[in-house]
Amino acid sequence: MHLSVPTTDAGAPQEEPALVTRGLTKRYRGGQLAVDGLDLSVPRGSVFGFLGPNGSGKTTTIRMLMGLIAPSAGAMRVLGQPMPRAARTVLPRVGALIEGPALYGFLSGWDNLVRFDSADPDADPGTRRERVGHALERVGLTSAAGKKARAYSLGMKQRLGLAAALLQPRELLVLDEPTNGLDPQGMREIRALVRELAADGTTVFLSSHLLDEIEHICTHAAVMARGRLVTQGTVADLAAGVHSHLVVGTPDPEDALRVLKEHGVLDLVAEGERVLGQLPGEDPPDLADLNAALVRAGVRVRAFGTERGSLEDAFVALTGEGFDVAG
The missing domain is CATH 3.40.50.300 (P-loop containing nucleotide triphosphate hydrolases)
Incomplete structure (x- = not known):
């Protein structure tokens, strides 16, 4: 060649x-x-x-x-x-x-x-x-x-x-x-x-x-x-190429999960007092509206924002496996 x-x-x-x-x-x-x-x-x-x-x-x-x-x-x-x-x-x-x-x-x-x-x-x-x-x-x-x-x-x-x-x-x-x-x-x-x-x-x-x-x-x-x-x-x-994560810091994770799910946030998971979710690719909700919905529902919000995708996220998305696996 x-x-x-x-x-x-x-x-x-x-x-x-x-x-x-x-x-x-x-x-x-x-x-x-x-x-x-x-x-x-x-x-x-x-x-x-x-x-x-x-x-x-x-x-x-x-x-x-x-x-x-x-x-x-x-x-x-x-x-x-x-x-x-x-x-x-x-x-x-x-x-x-x-x-x-x-x-x-x-x-x-x-x-x-x-x-x-x-x-x-x-x-x-x-x-x-x-x-x-x-x-x-x-x-x-x-x-x-x-x-x-x-x-x-x-x-x-x-x-x-x-x-x-x-x-x-x-x-x-x-x-x-x-x-x-x-x-x-x-x-x-x-x-x-x-x-x-x-x-x-x-x-x-x-x-x-x-x-x-x-x-x-x-x-x-x-x-x-x-x-x-x-x-x-x-x-x-x-x-x-990897979507950003929504991150909410709250002492009320169960209530936060419920409200965020109602507003279309995907793949929700609670890690202690952190709730992580994925914003939908099409017609994502406005972040300010999500924050306001949490407050209206009585969820105590200590931190709110997004974290950009990392290379680890990209690797898992591309290969479907964790990174510490010997291929």
């Missing part, structure tokens, strides 16, 4: 996506279909969240994109070049952290990065010390640089793997579950680093099963389930 370069209406070539696949498929021996006909397009300069439960085909897709395993069918291009044919010219422009870093446990964090940098034929030995120090600083490991990698926690190992991916400037950064094992502070620091990289023009392709992570830092996202692409687009558009 051949992937053509997109053009504008005037016939001039457009900037090709950082990653693009058509019909990408991976079937393992025994018939297991891990990735099924994936059509993916990752805009340059985006922070792209690759979203799905554990087992949905995310890591298999990344391994194919990086030339680590061969696809069973389909085509793919990375940074405008066909993969895996152009791997030697493409991969030096890509930083990657896939399935956790492969570290030398008997070496210190500093010496691990020196070893990785030395393996790069394009790396200038004269500036190696500066590169390694800067990479460690960016991921918050300067104080642990002399510590043996085998003594690192899982989160520290993730940071060191990310530092290795950042030794050189990259056009594309591919991260597979980058916050795995990090505490909340570490997660915030990695999110800030991803935003910083994106602001500098790096395209970031970030695989995760954490919806909160994707919603906080990504501009675009794709949803995978059981090896298939469910949807892709901007994060705002994906979340906007």
Whole structure:
């Protein structure tokens, strides 16, 4: 299969996506279909969240994109070049952290990065010390640089793997579950680093099963389930596809449920002193009228408003399943 370069209406070539696949498929021996006909397009300069439960085909897709395993069918291009044919010219422009870093446990964090940098034929030995120090600083490991990698926690190992991916400037950064094992502070620091990289023009392709992570830092996202692409687009558009919830805070939830049901609110549920409902898509009641009806009925209203749909709501609506299910 051949992937053509997109053009504008005037016939001039457009900037090709950082990653693009058509019909990408991976079937393992025994018939297991891990990735099924994936059509993916990752805009340059985006922070792209690759979203799905554990087992949905995310890591298999990344391994194919990086030339680590061969696809069973389909085509793919990375940074405008066909993969895996152009791997030697493409991969030096890509930083990657896939399935956790492969570290030398008997070496210190500093010496691990020196070893990785030395393996790069394009790396200038004269500036190696500066590169390694800067990479460690960016991921918050300067104080642990002399510590043996085998003594690192899982989160520290993730940071060191990310530092290795950042030794050189990259056009594309591919991260597979980058916050795995990090505490909340570490997660915030990695999110800030991803935003910083994106602001500098790096395209970031970030695989995760954490919806909160994707919603906080990504501009675009794709949803995978059981090896298939469910949807892709901007994060705002994906979340906007889910209706907003009506939320009423009241110590009289049963009375609130009755009044709201009489006024056409759907899918009502009480959670303690919170009543949640769904406004109908056609001819929805006015929010001010709903609030007034509750007050007239003697319902004590402590809070009243709507909450926009989230990526979690979108995922459940699209797949019909909870997110913590291994597909």
